[in-house]
Amino acid sequence: xxxxxxxxxxxxxxxxxxxxxxxxxxxxxxxxxxxxxxxxxxxxxxxxxxxxxxxxxxxxxxxxxxxxxxxxxxxxxxxxxxxxxxxxxxxxxxxxxxxxxxxxxxxxxxxx
Amino acid sequence: xxxxxxxxxxxxxxxxxxxxxxxxxxxxxxxxxxxxxxxxxxxxxxxxxxxxxxxxxxxxxxxxxxxxxxxxxxxxxxxxxxxxxxxxxxxxxxxxxxxxxxxxxxxxxxxxxxxxx
Numbered sequence: 001x002x003x004x005x006x007x008x009x010x011x012x013x014x015x016x017x018x019x020x021x022x023x024x025x026x027x028x029x030x031x032x033x034x035x036x037x038x039x040x041x042x043x044x045x046x047x048x049x050x051x052x053x054x055x056x057x058x059x060x061x062x063x064x065x066x067x068x069x070x071x072x073x074x075x076x077x078x079x080x081x082x083x084x085x086x087x088x089x090x091x092x093x094x095x096x097x098x099x100x101x102x103x104x105x106x107x108x109x110x111x112x
Numbered sequence: 113x114x115x116x117x118x119x120x121x122x123x124x125x126x127x128x129x130x131x132x133x134x135x136x137x138x139x140x141x142x143x144x145x146x147x148x149x150x151x152x153x154x155x156x157x158x159x160x161x162x163x164x165x166x167x168x169x170x171x172x173x174x175x176x177x178x179x180x181x182x183x184x185x186x187x188x189x190x191x192x193x194x195x196x197x198x199x200x201x202x203x204x205x206x207x208x209x210x211x212x213x214x215x216x217x218x219x220x221x222x223x224x225x226x227x228x229x
Contacts, residue, residue, distance in 0.1 A: 043219035103157035
């Protein structure tokens with residue numbers, strides 16, 4: 001069974017642009033969570049989706065948004081990029097809430 | 113809000129020796145999960161071991177075991193017979209057990225483990 005896939009793996013953007021990151025969960029997994037990883041702040045929770053519904057949102061500005069589709073694939077969008085948005089964005093999926101989460105390889109976003 | 117603290121930014125161990133990574137957490141909840149995740153240089157986060165707070169028995173997975181002290185809110189990871197492939201960042205994480213609760217993981221800052229040949 002294929003693991004969690006994230007596209008693209010690397011991305012370079014400039015300040016003010018917007019970006020969309022994609023996450024395809026393991027087949028059959030309906031829960032998807034997103035995390036931002038930076039050297040300074042560590043791993044911080046962004047969003048959580050289950051069956052196309054956002055169940056929880058972390059403490060991030062409204063520039064960060066996400067959604068989940070009927071096939072459980074998820075996207076996150078960051079508008080008006082800032083230098084501080086440079087990070088590794090990790091996606092994790094699980095079959096259902098409160099089961100083990102499996103992480104993808106991440107998308108490395110660099111904002112210049 | 114829950115917090116997770118890993119007080120050792122870096123640790124090193126000789127191959128075949130044993131090392132213990134520390135983790136403390138703060139919560140007002142009585143039921144929760146605790147995890148140790150490993151993130152090798154390739155960046156893929158991997159679950160090493162998990163512990164349900166209601167279980168008194170410490171979890172064990174092959175060479176990995178935990179020392180869960182609920183009253184002290186301590187959750188350390190012991191790696192026995194360390195191997196070169198164990199070199200990675202190790203993250204301690206907390207997740208609520210509340211009914212209908214979130215999948216949200218609260219992570220510590222991590223401990224970088226170096227294994228010396």
